[in-house]
Amino acid sequence: GAGVSQSPRYKVAKRGQDVALRCDPISGHVSLFWYQQALGQGPEFLTYFQNEAQLDKSGLPSDRFFAERPEGSVSTLKIQRTQQEDSAVYLCASSPNRHRGSSGANVLTFGAGSRLTVL
Amino acid sequence: GQNIDQPTEMTATEGAIVQINCTYQTSGFNGLFWYQQHAGEAPTFLSYNVLDGLEEKGRFSSFLSRSKGYSYLLLKELQMKDSASYLCAVRGGFQKLVFGTGTRLLVSP
Numbered sequence: 274g275a276g277v278s279q280s281p282r283y284k285v286a287k288r289g290q291d292v293a294l295r296c297d298p299i300s301g302h303v304s305l306f307w308y309q310q311a312l313g314q315g316p317e318f319l320t321y322f323q324n325e326a327q328l329d330k331s332g333l334p335s336d337r338f339f340a341e342r343p344e345g346s347v348s349t350l351k352i353q354r355t356q357q358e359d360s361a362v363y364l365c366a367s368s369p370n371r372h373r374g375s376s377g378a379n380v381l382t383f384g385a386g387s388r389l390t391v392l
Numbered sequence: 393g394q395n396i397d398q399p400t401e402m403t404a405t406e407g408a409i410v411q412i413n414c415t416y417q418t419s420g421f422n423g424l425f426w427y428q429q430h431a432g433e434a435p436t437f438l439s440y441n442v443l444d445g446l447e448e449k450g451r452f453s454s455f456l457s458r459s460k461g462y463s464y465l466l467l468k469e470l471q472m473k474d475s476a477s478y479l480c481a482v483r484g485g486f487q488k489l490v491f492g493t494g495t496r497l498l499v500s501p
Binding site for chain 2: 277306308313314315316317318321329364378380381382383384385386
């Protein structure tokens, strides 16, 4: 597609519910990132995929967070047993090339995000 | 670890020039990025510096000094639509982008 598409744009969940957030990256982009952005803060790294391989998940805050990209294109971020502190905007970004060993800007293009509110 | 500092908020007048500073301490360095983010929207790429010096792109310029761990974004001929958050981000040794908290710029008439 022309840009990175995320759905849903807005999600309200009751505490304890499971949620799934979807990301459609730019077609052909190898790398895909998930970030969490709290109100008034910068994006915080969650996890990174190169094609279908999850190469870095060091930013996932707990084992309630799980991400996958089974066919190397669409990715899903799943949050189990949501808590109020999970309320944030979840941003997905993609870039053309693999990051390890690549040179150049390899700019990340972001989606508009999914705003999660946990009541 | 990585630490990126930038001012929380700045104000400026339409038509003026504003400089947003960013200092960083990282375990590795593979480029510094500036993004613009309007409220409720996606961050959009503005500039990339990997070597010392100034990169100019229209009304926006970005400067980098790797020895000082310092960058700035310069916005000229400010317009009302420039009111947004400006995010400084560093690509460290592990390739992912690490962002600062962002600088919210308010441009007044």
